Amino acid sequence: MLFTDQLGRSVEIPSPPRRIVSVVPSQTELLYDLGVSVTGITKFCVHPESWFRSITRIGGTKQLNIEKIISLQPDLIIANKEENEKAQIEALAAKFPVWISDIQNLGDACNMILSLGNILQKTSEALSITSRIKEGFARLQPPSLAIPAAYFIWRNPWMIAGGDTFIHEMMHACGFRNVFEDMPRYPVISLAQLAASGCRLVLLSSEPYPFCEKHIAEVREYLPDADIRLVDGEMFSWYGSRLLHAPEYFRELMVSLQH
Incomplete structure (x- = not known):
């Protein structure tokens, strides 16, 4: 199926993907909470600890081990514009489907969660997570004088x-x-x-x-x-x-x- 990432790129992704590599720590934790499995993560993907100890590590966020990622033959790589190096992501995108997030604010974060929920056929789980996030932030009462x-x-x-x-x-x-x-x-x-x-x-x-x-x-x-x-x-x-x-x-x- 064809999906659009947060850079506006069209990405052809099998539905659902079975061999996922996540190269962003916060998105790795999200995948766990959505209830999907992954094939590769970075050395900085410390949550959940069970994955950190058991899943194949493919380098750091800005120093990915491209050869190791290729050996995993992913059908989806989940990356981020800021946290990953453009040249490395472009090299991977020439071989595999790469979905890239671009997060500036809470709205972008919630849209990313919902988008990945859609791609991974975890729509209800993603909706639950984003609803709880929005409710939590709505209850914050910052001081009137910044x-x-x-x-x-x-x-x-x-x-x-x-x-x-x-x-x-x-x-x-x-x-x-x-x-x-x-x-x-x-x-x-x-x-x-x-x-x-x-x-x-x-x-x-x-x-x-x-x-x-x-x-x-x-x-x-x-x-x-x-x-x-x-x-x-x-x-x-x-x-x-x-x-x-x-x-x-x-x-x-x-x-x-x-x-």
Whole structure:
């Protein structure tokens, strides 16, 4: 059957596909929650743990082992515009059906879930997941006065989430105003720039860089009066079924900031 991915590409996919390779961690977890099986995943597809320990790993999201993927003879590869390297995905698309997601916001994420549900003949499961996600986010009650915040994804160099990212959208859902919303993607900044930004809340993510307690002190040298928190990066950046758990995590984070 012919399906359209989120880049507007038409992809011929057998219905249903039987040998699926997922090269995006958040979408791998979604496939598990939809109730389908997979043939290959990346080394970063840590959820569910049972798959991480048992399914063939085909490299990292940006360093795919093309030969290993070819050996698996997939009838569907599920990828993402941002998380995978274009040249590698194009090479795979020349040999196999590749469906590519492109996620900027919650609506895109829900559309991706529904689309994959349709492709995989798991429509009712996908509808259930998206309904629960929407209900969870609808119940969030962010503070009326947005908190000026910055979200770091990397150190050496210091990199933050700009305004055209899914992370930015999740910050907004929490009632945070991204002080670097005018910057695109994931720009490099200095801690001096951070200090001059008016930021009152600094979020240090658990991934892709594993920030920990010792890094709080580095930032505090420049922002002694700011609230600096270690946060679960999966909750802010995973756009599959992990979104079922994100609203409650965000609610608890917002409550903790009031004390």
